[in-house]
Amino acid sequence: MARGSETRVRILDIAQDAVLAKGFDATSIDEIVAAAEITKSGFFYHFPDKNALALALIERHIEVEDAIFDDLFARARELSDDPLHAFLIGLRLLAEMLADMPNGHPGCIVATAAYQDRQFDRAVRDANRRAVLGWRARFRAMFDEIAARYPPREPVDLDALADMVNTVVEGGIVMSKALGEPGATVDQVLLLRTFVKQLFSPDRPV
Amino acid sequence: MARGSETRVRILDIAQDAVLAKGFDATSIDEIVAAAEITKSGFFYHFPDKNALALALIERHIEVEDAIFDDLFARARELSDDPLHAFLIGLRLLAEMLADMPNGHPGCIVATAAYQDRQFDRAVRDANRRAVLGWRARFRAMFDEIAARYPPREPVDLDALADMVNTVVEGGIVMSKALGEPGATVDQVLLLRTFVKQLFSPDRPV
DNA sequence: GGCGCAACCGTACTGCCGGTACAGGAAACG
DNA sequence: CGTTTCCTGTACCGGCAGTACGGTTGCGCC
Numbered sequence: 001m002a003r004g005s006e007t008r009v010r011i012l013d014i015a016q017d018a019v020l021a022k023g024f025d026a027t028s029i030d031e032i033v034a035a036a037e038i039t040k041s042g043f044f045y046h047f048p049d050k051n052a053l054a055l056a057l058i059e060r061h062i063e064v065e066d067a068i069f070d071d072l073f074a075r076a077r078e079l080s081d082d083p084l085h086a087f088l089i090g091l092r093l094l095a096e097m098l099a100d101m102p103n104g105h106p107g108c109i110v111a112t113a114a115y116q117d118r119q120f121d122r123a124v125r126d127a128n129r130r131a132v133l134g135w136r137a138r139f140r141a142m143f144d145e146i147a148a149r150y151p152p153r154e155p156v157d158l159d160a161l162a163d164m165v166n167t168v169v170e171g172g173i174v175m176s177k178a179l180g181e182p183g184a185t186v187d188q189v190l191l192l193r194t195f196v197k198q199l200f201s202p203d204r205p206v
Numbered sequence: 207m208a209r210g211s212e213t214r215v216r217i218l219d220i221a222q223d224a225v226l227a228k229g230f231d232a233t234s235i236d237e238i239v240a241a242a243e244i245t246k247s248g249f250f251y252h253f254p255d256k257n258a259l260a261l262a263l264i265e266r267h268i269e270v271e272d273a274i275f276d277d278l279f280a281r282a283r284e285l286s287d288d289p290l291h292a293f294l295i296g297l298r299l300l301a302e303m304l305a306d307m308p309n310g311h312p313g314c315i316v317a318t319a320a321y322q323d324r325q326f327d328r329a330v331r332d333a334n335r336r337a338v339l340g341w342r343a344r345f346r347a348m349f350d351e352i353a354a355r356y357p358p359r360e361p362v363d364l365d366a367l368a369d370m371v372n373t374v375v376e377g378g379i380v381m382s383k384a385l386g387e388p389g390a391t392v393d394q395v396l397l398l399r400t401f402v403k404q405l406f407s408p409d410r411p412v
Numbered sequence: 413g414g415c416g417c418a419a420c421c422g423t424a425c426t427g428c429c430g431g432t433a434c435a436g437g438a439a440a441c442g
Numbered sequence: 443c444g445t446t447t448c449c450t451g452t453a454c455c456g457g458c459a460g461t462a463c464g465g466t467t468g469c470g471c472c
Contacts, residue, residue, distance in 0.1 A: 007448080025231035026325045028429060040431090042449050050430070107321065114383040115321050119232045125386075132384045154400050160393035163381055167394045168370075171377025175369055177320040178338045180331075187366040188373050194360050195401040213419080234458060245421055246460090252419090256459070 008046045010036050016057055020106040024054060024113075054113065055124050061109040062131040069138060072097065083145040084200050091193040094169075099186045107177065111170050136162045150200040161196075168192045214252045216242050222263055222315075230260060230318060260319065261330050267315045268337040275344065278303065289351040290406050297399040300375075305392045317376050342368045356406040367402075374398045 014035045018027040029050065033043050047053045076090035098105055113120060113128050139162035147158060172185030220241045224233040235256065239249050253259045282296035304311055319326060319334050345368035353364060378391030 023231075023321060023325060025229075029431090030429070039450055041451075044431075045447095045449060110384055111380045112321050114380050115229060115318050119229060128384050129386060132381065153404065156397065156400060157393060160390075160397055163390060164374075164394060164397050167377035167381050167390075168373060169377070170380040171373035171375070174317045174320050174376040174380070175338065175373050178316060178334050180335060184366075184369060187363060188370060191362065191366055191370055191401075194362060194405070195397075198359065198404050199400075235460090236458070247422075248420055250460075254460095 007036070007038065007042070011038075011043065011046060011053075012056060012060060015053055016061070016109075019057065019109065019112065051121050051124065054120060055127060058109055058113060058124060058127050058131070062127070062134075065131075066134070068097070069135070073142070082149075083142060084150055084197075087142050087146060088193055088197055091165075091189060091196070095186045095189045095193070098169075098172075098189065099183070101182070105169075105173050105176070105182075105185055107173055108170055111173065132163075132166060135166050138162075139165050146200055150202065152199050153201075154199065156199065161199075164192060213242070213244065213248070217244075217249065217252060217259075218262060218266060221259055222267070225263065225315065225318070257327050257330065260326060261333060264315055264319060264330060264333050264337070268333070268340075271337075272340070274303070275341070279348070288355075289348060290356055290402075293348050293352060294399055294403055297371075297395060297402070301392045301395045301399070304375075304378075304395065305389070307388070311375075311379050311382070311388075311391055314376055314379055317379065338369075338372060341372050344368075345371050352406055356408065358405050359407075360405065362405065367405075370398060 011032060015027060015032050018031065018035075029040065029043055033040050036043075047056065072093045073086070073090040076093055077086045079089050080086045110128050110131055113124060136159060140158055143158045143161055168188045168191075169185065172188035175188070176182050176184035217238060221233065221238050224237065224241075235246065235249055239246050242249075253262065278299045279292070279296040282299055283292045285295050286292045316334050316337055319330060342365060346364055349364045349367055374394045374397075375391065378394035381394070382388050382390035
């Protein structure tokens, strides 16, 4: 058990690095096998096929991301009791975290999967979908609390607003990759922060 | 000349459909060759390798996107002389265009390339980068004009704001693919519209 | 009218990659 | 001691990108 799961984890670690660096297709099983110092048979003992590897990768990635969001917004909540302020602090912490990645965010596995849709089976697509819906629910709850205290200046769909957090991060990663500017994602998150701040700020007298 | 470029265009058409539907890797040359009713030799006469196909696909795609943006915002400009209103109308037209695609936006080839970075050569990455910078310049010019008339409520980097148009579209596409909800992209564009509207609206008295 | 070149065709081949098949072995566990 | 877990080793298949290279067809040009 101990030895088995250890090898499995090692395969996942190696595969994750390669996939984030080169994409899923460009990562060969032979290459993973060589790096993990096992044989091809060993790989196929742990994963029936490459699809299963993708699934395991995505599920693990979702757990990690969830844990990061939990930590980030829990810390933000400790710094302010106000739901709006706490959220704004959370976004700033997120931006700082993204900025601390010298080579930019390695890239979301969810997006990688989304762009290779057809070649993955239902299990992978479902896992992907559940992850996004989970993030929507997370941020929706925060916006519900915020909107209860600060009525939005303009009518907005809070589900869509919740999705916007993810949209901006995913889109930001695409942009930073395309531009070769790691900082692009951070800028986008901070713009979203400005949006949320304005949306829920009470009208100021001129 | 006429016959030659005709075949080349046919290859690109077929390849584009397949790539948007299945992804670049999942699209085989054999398959393109069969659909175009040519031989493999014919394909490699037009493109030295698959990378060159990707490059041609991206360059063509950028031209089309540019033309679409030209048309969209030119029509918007005809509807209003005010730069802010024209931009807001342009975003709405963009949203309508995205909504009219029944199966959602087929997916931006630029993003597909961004997520398979390493397997493409410099030429592809450079083309991608130029496209994004072009879009930045386009929207930056609009925001310059807007900001000159309506000072923004909050200090924002206009380049980052210009990038946000693309960010939201690209991120929206990722989200709609992951969720299986084609409408997600439209919602995100309309949220961006709300943001821009608020950012440049003069303070209203309460 | 022949010459040349662009635009292919046909065939045969290489090497990588995902995946299969199957036999066997070491070590931990009960 | 036997079973199960966790692999190794070897051999193989079909699909795919790409190479090599000789042959062919049609159109423009002198």
